[in-house]
Amino acid sequence: xxxxxxxxxxxxxxxxxxxxxxxxLVIALVFYKITIPMPVKVTRQTQSFYDxxxxxxxxxxxxxxxxxxxxxxxxxxxxHKALVRRLMxxxxxxxxxSLWVDGGILADRVFNETAAELKKEGIIKTYGVDYxxxxxxxxxxxxxxxxxxSFAETYPADARGTPVLQIPLMKRVENFKDIALMVNFSVGxxxxxxxxxxxxxxxxxxxxxxxxxxxxxxxxxxxxxGQIKGFLAGLVGAAEYEKLLERPGKATTGMTxxxxxxxxxxxxxxVANVAFFLKKIYRxxx
Amino acid sequence: MVNIIGGWLIAFFTLAIMSxxxxxxxxxxxxEHIYVGVSAGCLFVLTVVQTLKPNFWxxxxxxxxxxxxxxxxxxxxxxxxxxxxxxxxxKTFWVSNFPLAIVIGAFAALxxxxxxxxxxxxQLHGTINCLDYKGLLLFEWDKPSMVNNLLxxxxxxxxxxxxxxxxxxxxxxxxxxxxxxxxxxxxxxxxYGYTVMARTAVLIGRVGDLYTYNTSHYAYxxxxxxxxxxxxxxxxxxxxxxxxxx
Numbered sequence: 001x002x003x004x005x006x007x008x009x010x011x012x013x014x015x016x017x018x019x020x021x022x023x024x025l026v027i028a029l030v031f032y033k034i035t036i037p038m039p040v041k042v043t044r045q046t047q048s049f050y051d052x053x054x055x056x057x058x059x060x061x062x063x064x065x066x067x068x069x070x071x072x073x074x075x076x077x078x079x080h081k082a083l084v085r086r087l088m089x090x091x092x093x094x095x096x097x098s099l100w101v102d103g104g105i106l107a108d109r110v111f112n113e114t115a116a117e118l119k120k121e122g123i124i125k126t127y128g129v130d131y132x133x134x135x136x137x138x139x140x141x142x143x144x145x146x147x148x149x150s151f152a153e154t155y156p157a158d159a160r161g162t163p164v165l166q167i168p169l170m171k172r173v174e175n176f177k178d179i180a181l182m183v184n185f186s187v188g189x190x191x192x193x194x195x196x197x198x199x200x201x202x203x204x205x206x207x208x209x210x211x212x213x214x215x216x217x218x219x220x221x222x223x224x225x226g227q228i229k230g231f232l233a234g235l236v237g238a239a240e241y242e243k244l245l246e247r248p249g250k251a252t253t254g255m256t257x258x259x260x261x262x263x264x265x266x267x268x269x270x271v272a273n274v275a276f277f278l279k280k281i282y283r284x285x286x
Numbered sequence: 287m288v289n290i291i292g293g294w295l296i297a298f299f300t301l302a303i304m305s306x307x308x309x310x311x312x313x314x315x316x317x318e319h320i321y322v323g324v325s326a327g328c329l330f331v332l333t334v335v336q337t338l339k340p341n342f343w344x345x346x347x348x349x350x351x352x353x354x355x356x357x358x359x360x361x362x363x364x365x366x367x368x369x370x371x372x373x374x375x376x377k378t379f380w381v382s383n384f385p386l387a388i389v390i391g392a393f394a395a396l397x398x399x400x401x402x403x404x405x406x407x408x409q410l411h412g413t414i415n416c417l418d419y420k421g422l423l424l425f426e427w428d429k430p431s432m433v434n435n436l437l438x439x440x441x442x443x444x445x446x447x448x449x450x451x452x453x454x455x456x457x458x459x460x461x462x463x464x465x466x467x468x469x470x471x472x473x474x475x476x477x478y479g480y481t482v483m484a485r486t487a488v489l490i491g492r493v494g495d496l497y498t499y500n501t502s503h504y505a506y507x508x509x510x511x512x513x514x515x516x517x518x519x520x521x522x523x524x525x526x527x528x529x530x531x532x
Binding site: 018021024025028029032033043044071072073074075101102104135136137138139141142145154155156157159161193194196197198200201202212213214216217221222224225226227233234235236250254257258261262265 | 336340341345392396405416438473483484491494
């Protein structure tokens with residue numbers, strides 16, 4: 001009897017991982033369609049992020065750094081878009097730059113989609129006056145520190161090739177002293193850690209962040225020490241922000257899949273651990 | 287039409303890359319190689335158009351025309367760039383060491399000051415501030431409180447004790463170091479939880495796209511691509527398994 005049970009436990013512990021992948025996919029496919037509203041509790045860091053944005057006045061300039069790639073669109077794109085829309089509604093001016101190749105392209109997509117949405121609501125936003133995309137620049141830390149000296153020297157032209165000194169919004173910006181707030185959407189290095197090291201402390205810039213889930217645990221200590229004024233932690237952070245804005249979007253709908261996937265992972269951990277210890281016990285008996 | 291082709295490509299490449307979870311196959315290899323090639327091409331073009339042209343060429347080109355004045359100093363950056371490229375030749379390999387030394391030196395200095403400023407002084411400042419209990423309640427779940435702040439300070443000391451190797455871990459240092467391990471474990475657990483969340487978020491994005499392109503507008507791209515990929519992966523096995531005539 002004990003031998004049969006041990007064999008069964010061994011089967012669980014050596015289960016072909018492809019079954020787990022299949023289950024994860026099935027859960028995602030099912031719960032993407034069957035949306036069960038999940039309670040979203042707003043955390044302190046998201047509230048701080050929201051408060052910092054709401055504290056901005058019309059006409060002030062925000063520098064967004066879209067340092068992320070296409071593969072993390074599901075996590076960072078919803079928060080990026082929600083933020084740009086909110087800033088445009090508040091008539092805050094936006095400058096976007098990127099240290100990752102895809103970032104500039106994604107920033108353009110966010111601007112185009114948001115401007116088109118607002119146009120339908122009768123709010124007209126003009127490129128060069130209300131928002132500018134400086135595009136991608138290679139160089140990482142060097143670009144960051146040089147922005148502290150001069151935006152125009154670092155980015156002589158925007159993503160469309162227009163000289164920045166011909167852009168009305170850029171005429172108002174010399175360096176970080178003209179920036180009211182900086183928001184970094186970060187996926188890795190160069191990202192939020194480098195912006196904190198090279199810019200936040202050096203130029204005393206008020207900084208917020210939207211980061212992928214993997215990066216988020218690192219950010220709590222920087223939030224606690226006050227170097228980041230608030231941050232959105234992955235998809236759940238984006239959902240919390242959407243809740244505060246009372247505008248549920250893709251992040252909120254993704255919470256059902258997220259919750260059931262997490263339940264599945266927790267179940268797997270419990271089953272695997274129980275099987276592991278039971279197997280040990282059976283072996284001990286023999 | 288362009289949108290439809292785009293939809294088919296997205297569905298095909300998503301499923302082709304995902305097929306690796308089942309089995310490595312030529313179809314996965316094809317998708318992987320195309321992805322790497324496209325990424326490299328995109329990086330090259332954007333670096334030339336958005337960095338090399340505006341920050342170098344537009345300043346240097348006027349030096350060779352009488353119409354405008356350029357910036358000679360930027361030519362220096364170009365020379366360093368060319369020196370880097372000499373690394374490709376065995377005979378001129380040594381030349382690239384000079385710009386490399388400058389880059390390493392400059393980056394090390396930049397990173398060192400930044401790290402000291404943010405990760406060391408900034409975090410030290412934040413930890414010391416935890417000892418300022420003015421206006422704090424004894425305990426709150428998700429806000430700074432005396433107990434929470436004490437945990438932060440205690441946690442920092444314990445984890446630092448664990449990594450303190452100048453003394454043998456005995457007595458108080460041993461207890462502090464062992465407590466530090468628990469703090470580290472909690473941190474790793476939290477990181478793992480966030481990692482699961484991040485990976486799931488990526489999957490949600492892919493699933494959303496697969497549903498989007500599985501409509502009649504896109505001629506059911508997802509389901510057709512899935513059938514093609516499954517057939518392609520299994521076809522070689524099926525052919526091999528055919529009984530041989532004697």
